[in-house]
Amino acid sequence: MKKIILSALVLATVFTSCKGEKKEKVEAKEAVKVETNVSELNNVDVQNSIVTWKGAKPTGTHDGTVHLKSGGLLIENGKLTEGEFVIDMTTIKNVDMIGSDGAGNIEGHLSGPDFFDVPVYPTTKFVITKVEDTEGKLAVTGNLQIKDVTKSITIPASISTVDGVTIFKSDVFNINRADFNIKYKSKTFFKDLKDKFVDDLIEMSFVVKTKN
Template sequence: MNNFFTYITLSILFCSCMGKHGSNAQKVKITDAERQTVNQLGDTVQIDLEKSKVHWKGTKMRGATKHEGEVELKSGYFISNRGELMGGSFIVDMLTIGVTDIPKSDSIPIRNINEHLKSADFFEVEKFPVSEFHITRVRPVAGDSLAISGNLVIKNSTKHIVFGARYSDHLFSSTFTIDRFNWNIGDYGSWVEKKF
């Protein structure tokens, strides 16, 4: 195992209606779950969980109100071969999701929002305590740019997504938008943005 540590910053915008939320983030291609398509033999590069922050931001569909917060990575690793990213897997601890943009003195609104995020309306964390992303293919594009393919598991749904990313100086980063209805996340007029 390689002792070289790296970290991740991944932003995912969970939208209830594409084009209504005002984000210019890339929209991913979403298809049914796919098998791993590349050889992922190489060094295992553990994610530095202290540096790998997971952030989320949410708003109602018409943007009337917004909130943001954090959720923790439970584990994660990349697979590298001769300095090239080949694959990886990341587990998000959905039990830790919480709002951070409300003053700590307002404990009741914080509790209400946190409970709502953890409820069946959104992530149903008692039944589905983790979300997962498993890289199935990495294609170099130009410089430090990559096209990443992988299976995103949220609640009881697994979908294959393709998005652009950067991998440079031990940092993996990307921002993209998906339709949350594909993962059975709430259907009553709000969207959630998560930053990994």
């Protein structure tokens, strides 16, 4: 009999990386066709799950959080097999300047058309298409949708269950916002920015828990 544990994870997005610091990024490929609909597997503990982001430009860095909206994680015979995860882009928060006008300005800019255009695209989605387990470390491949672009990426993660709560946790990883056509002050699209650029890489991590 299959054991199903529901959970959720999601991806949030913002620019990252420090000037002069080389970071590896996950490779963005063409999206994979998904046959199974797991959107009804919805048992995420949105109050105790969080996505974190960190971003940078030559003058400094900023970090923050995005909350989860919904999603499901399917485990069969003790192994992760499928999942669909949604983040609520309306919950983008800046943490390092919390309580200041600066934090509000950053949140507003990220929510606007220069970046994620949240009024038009209020959610981001990640749908798992493949999971490989190598000595306890998961390589989770899935379709990441940001705005109107969907790409397949593979991220490192681990999963555990403690006292009936399943925890899906990612390592820190980076994606390239240019792959998702987010152009604001991107060196990929503009060649004369000098030190006025915003780095293309997005640094992300998450801890996602099921309801008990």
